[in-house]
Amino acid sequence: MKKILVTGATGELGSTVIKTLLKTGTAENISVLTRKEESKIEFEKRGLNAFIGQYSDVQSLEKAMENLDTVLLISSGDQGDRMQEHKNVIDTAKKKGVQNIAYTSRSLKDKNTLVNKLMMEHFLTEDYIKESGLKYVIFRNALYMDVLPLFVGKNVFEKGILQPARNGKVAYVLKAEQAEAIANVLMNENFENQTFNFTGSDAYSFYDVATALTELTGKQVNYKSIEVEPFKKIMLENGVPESMVKKIVDFNLDIKNGQEEMVTNELQQYLGRKPKNLKEGLKILFNL
Template sequence: MNKILITGATGQMGRTVLQTLLKKMPASNIHVLSRKAEKLTELQSIGLNTFVGSYEDVTSLAKAMEGVDTVLLISAGDQGDRMQEHRNVVDMAKQCGVQNLAYTSRALRDRTTLHNQLMHDHFNTEDYIQESGLNYTIFQNALYTEFLQFVIHKDHLEKGILLPTGEGRVAFTLRADQAEAIAQVLLNEPFLNKTYLFTGNKTYSFFEVAQSLSLLAGKEIKYTPVELPAFVKTMQQRGLPDAVITKISSFLLDIKNNQETVITHDLENKLGRKPATLPEGLKMVFNF
């Protein structure tokens, strides 16, 4: 790998990937793309080649890919046409003579039974990359431990956790561990059209999440499974938009249906150490 482009470089995943890359390769060999010009100033100051642009702007993609042989496509958010944005990156990589493309996807058990329709974009992007003719590496990542911040709030720590996740289990892992492992693969391994599943070493139910939080908080925090209509009503009372409620609900229903139970030791192998356990991750995420 001579030069690499990191897209979404000012986001949490992108920044952590960069931190690991910079330990092993010169900043001048790294291109970074972000739509947030103000956040690129710091990266430019340490010698990175910075480009303001987006997945919708193919001109900016072409500029960022000039002289690059490897691109890390960090998946887009869900505010626009994510699938088209991903196609733009793949198509421009081919046009610019990029040799290798890596993509951050999701580790889910069965794409045919998903509630969360947004996750289909990941699988469709994988298909598009595999059909592109580019050398590829796909990183299927487990649900971040940080996700728990969005569904467990201060009130939950006081009154108990009420979620429609049943007895579903998740192979939670920290985003930082995944990002570090991604960087290690980019630095050390050829692109051989391989898929890595970066998951925790075990799965956890929300009963176990509550137990871990109880130990950290020094008080009992209960988890009570609820039905979806009751959960939706609570979200509506909090004033959340319908689109947000639908998004969160579909994530949680997939957990209930054990979509998030895939386990491999790919993450541990690429880190060269065990990834953070759920209690370790919760301590960091909730600042205990």
């Protein structure tokens, strides 16, 4: 088995990758990077090699990458300098003699017409990996279905769905299934500079989301597509911070423009089964 470092180990994606790796691999071959001492202790109890560190701390990365052949770089959040953090991980992997790097990118139709410029950093990271000379696997993941409760809001069954996405569609996938497929690739595939588009088997609009929620609950849920400016006004009046409103609008505009609608069977191939469809996923996410 490869000796693998999983970054972002305490997040849902990282923790499910680790759980899947442990099904067929041994804990001593898995290293994890975490920011918290209590998490480090918990990982060590499970037999994993755990290191305190973060992407901005090169010394901690160097320590975590001793005697490894593979690093899974789970993309950083957008709170700091994400590109520099990613470069730190890639540069350190190269310096420490790591052979393989995997990266969690995004499955989007055309990087040149994106509204959400934060997504461009994924493609810039892909380019930096390719220039590094490391053998790579890039996972272009669809938008996680897990974000839907946040998009539609707590009062979806009373007020319905209001978004500026028109009839744009998304090939949603549950985060846990993305992680499981990623782990299967890490364990079983040679790194030969592949790029996988891990998407759901179908793409869905917010009209489809509303219909699925109606069928699951018996409560009528409607979707209304609204123009951007009135949508912004409503969000701000509801107390949503302006920076968050911008992110939500940018995601919606990319959905409207077809950026998220790509469908492939690559996830199914590495998951070993068909991923859960919209209705199955919503049942889990809303505890229905």
